[in-house]
Amino acid sequence: MNIYQLTYQSKSIGELDQDILNLILEEAITRNSQEQITGCLVYFNGSFIQILEGAKENVLSTYDKILKDKRHHLIDLLWENDSEKRFFEKWDMGFFSPESDNEILFVNNYKLLSSFADKSRGATLSFWASVEKVLDSKLL
Template sequence: MKNLYHLAYVSEANPLPTNKDLLAILNTARRFNAAMGITGMLLFKEGVFVQVLEGVKQQVLDLYNRIEADKRHHSLKILFNEDLKTREFSNWSMGFQNLNGLQTPNIEGINDFMNPNFSPPQLVDAPRQAYKILLHFRSMC
């Protein structure tokens, strides 16, 4: 596929979503993404979203603009955005993990994210770590 691209961001949910709210986001995401050939992964933990979107560049950017305008979260910060050779999440129109209360193995970077004191700006300063976290949870979907 030409112009393959990926973009990841971190954001803060407001108000704190219920499981039903999260399912509503996922249902929209999966329906739209499947139709547009967008794949990716959404992580949620204690009010923080981390999402990666991959697909044709213009479609990823258009979708990001729409997601950015969504009032269910705020303070979006891009973690990485660049051309991509091969999709990392080709099996998921939008994979999802709710990490609240989840125990994770002792893997560098991932433990920081699971720490209750974790704050989103930490990920902005460590985009490679963000990528590693997304890939780690891919295997758990």
């Protein structure tokens, strides 16, 4: 079975508090579990970066819902392709967002995670490069 992967980046409408982020995560986990979609969502410095993987129809349906979600805008499709395997196989939706007092630790830990990640495919390379760019933008 081929897996379809899609990576996008967007900006939140204002800063989102932890309650809203938790709601987004709960919605994603429920929907993705039902649709057999895996992936990772990162929220940092007002930006979302997400990779979705699963059946093409399910991923595109989820992305269409994201395009209509009023909590974010400036949605930019970074990558889409078919793959022979999932890279986030055990994650209905991995989610990362720092607590304000642990921001530097978050950035450093995430960069370490990124250094170990499989970047052998365009989708994962695009995802991790976009995450690193957003993380670095806060430090500049």
